[in-house]
Amino acid sequence: MKTKQNLLTLLLIFLCLFLAGCFSHTNSAAPAPEAEEFEARSAPVAIIPSKLVKSSSVSLSAVGDILIHERVYLDAKTDSGFDFTPMLDEAKPFLEAADITIANSESIVGGDSIGLSTYPSFNSPYEVADALKDTGIDVVSMANNHTLDRGEKAILSAINYWDQLGIQHAGAHASEAERNKLTTLTKNGIKFSFLSYTYGTNGIPTPSGKDYLLNRIDKQTLQTDLAKAKGASDVVVLSLHFGNEYETMPTEEQVELAHFAAEQGADLILGHHPHVLQPVEWIQTTDGRKSFVIYSLGNFLSGQEGLEKQIGGILHIQAVKTTDAESAKFELVKPSFTPTFVESENQKNYNVTLLKNANPEANQSIKQHMARWVKNLAFDE
Template sequence: MNKKINILISLIVIILILSSCTPLNTPSVSSPSQISTVTPSDSATEQPPSQNPTPSAEPSVETPEPPTKTTLKLSAIGDVMSHYTQILDAYNAETGEYDYSNSLSRVKNYTKTTDLLIANLETSMSEGEYTGYPVFNTPPALAKNLKDIGVDIVSLSNNHCLDKGFNGLVSTIENVENAGLEHLGTYATQQQRDENNGVLVKEVNGISMAFVNYSYGTNVIRIPAGKEFSVNLLYEDYLGPYSVLNKTQIEKDMEYARSLDTDLIIALLHWGSEYVTSENASQREAAQLFFENGADIIIGNHSHVLQPMGFETIQTTDNQEKEVFVCYSLGNFMSNITRTHYTLTSAILNLYIEKDLTTNVTTVTGYDYVPLYMLTPEWGGSRFYVLPVHDAINEYEFGSSSIINEKIYNDLIESLKISHTILGKEYDYYHIGRQ
């Protein structure tokens, strides 16, 4: 009995072992060519619900506030002249060309950093021999060199505009235009004069300006008959003694300037007495005429030395008080008038102008000046240089100058004293902190 039971148990164990060795019923793997690809059409007809989340709101962009004001830095330099020694200095024997860029190389950091720069070009640029005082005829390269340092506008009505006659006046205009400079004060044709009634209009940084330019005389050179349009004159008796203001023409021109409705009217006047460091009665009389007729700013030249500048309050013809600005003279920006330190001293005038875009009121908010010194060979220079005085003084004091010696350094100190005495130390850009 026990033997049967043992046999039965053995059979059961064998059956269990055999059943565990049977392979699993798993599907066979087909070859790659036999694998079917499921395409969208093969998929189930019932798709999962689409996912369309609500887009998030775009971040809000703040619209910048429109500007409430615009500003302008308007600058001016004094008389630009080229005496014969300067012509020789500018001549390159190797090329046969003229180039004044060396003389102007040290001042361009100040002339190229303004919005609009004006110069008084006191010479002819005509055919023939180049000459200096008393009949100036300068190589046209000077006009290009002025453009290169940032000059935008040149006033041409001055006592040397007819040094080479009417034809020379026309050639000067052509050469100035070829250099890319704008100009006013002299005209080649009646049509040219009539196009704008002697007014040049400029707009910079959204501030519009109307410029006029007049000279007291023409060095006793009579304007040719039929060419009276060619020079804007401050006096009817322009051959002397300069006592009768040319009111009819000036008032007509200023009326036209006012009609243009510009933000500012600026008069560039060649006037006053030479080598005198203060304005005279005739300058004050002429200034009053222009201010009464709408001028906001007067920039003067001719004296070959500095004269005062500043704000004044005047009474208009309709009995309104008005604040205006006048600079009586900026001296010799570039020349070889070497009489004294005074004739070697000049300045760059900087006017700071602001226009309220809400009220459209335009104001001269302030001014300063950059003292300049004309270094010449006669006064110790190796060549001609227009020097910013503070830069030149600092170069010498720090031992980094190749052109300033002790004698020139002392001359610079004297020149700076002159500028401060006439124009005020408090308006020197260096002391204001606008280096």
């Protein structure tokens, strides 16, 4: 009997051990919820770097021909010299507001020490440059059909004075070394280069062996210089003295040359010489860029008379730089235009005012003219 009880006891013990092992195996296969959460929190996470996009911009403004006839500089005469600043007072806020402002210095600013002169052979007082400095001009284009009017001496005198004022110049040079050096400005992390060329010089030849004095329009030269500028800067600004005087639409040659220059790397093309306004245009290049051209900025300050020749304007545009971890992109955006008018009274009291104030009807007509090919062109007045 005792033996049976012992066997029964052993059987019960064995059964308990068996059941305990099964229970233990089942629990080990199902971790507690707290363990799952811990493992999830502890697992390594794949971190994907985000593209950090940064943007900066520079505002540019440009005006047309500064062509100082005798009647204009006589009107600026004072007891101690000349003062042109009152003539630009109304336009000044539109010029100095830009980060970079460009003007076409058509009559050479050689100073009165070599003798002032007017059409057809211009030489203007230094005080013209002083007034441009006061209104915020940063760069002047010097390549035009009047650059050689008073010879090498006037060119060197003008360059020296622009340098004294800290105003950059393009298109005319004091030496071969200066000709080979790019004219550049850097603002807000964007580097600009400035080039300037003219179709001719009214038949006046460049002094022998001194071709560096003046840039003339030549496609091979343009191609070479634009490639150099594009390689050394972010935005290339090109001034072209071309077209036919007093024609309000660009010639086929102007359009072809502007498109050629855009393909070679010009981003902003500023046209001069017609003395009247010609429209603006976006140029889509084969490399995916968009260049902007104004075929003629007209007269900004001159003694020429006649409604169309008294109308000029200020072009405004923004250069934008967008960068991320991989690349930098540059583009021109938001072009706008401010029509201006040179008013006077019997060839006195010359003043650059807003066209909308001088002639509202002409102002409306000019807006339609300038926006002929860029319908969304804005007007900053």
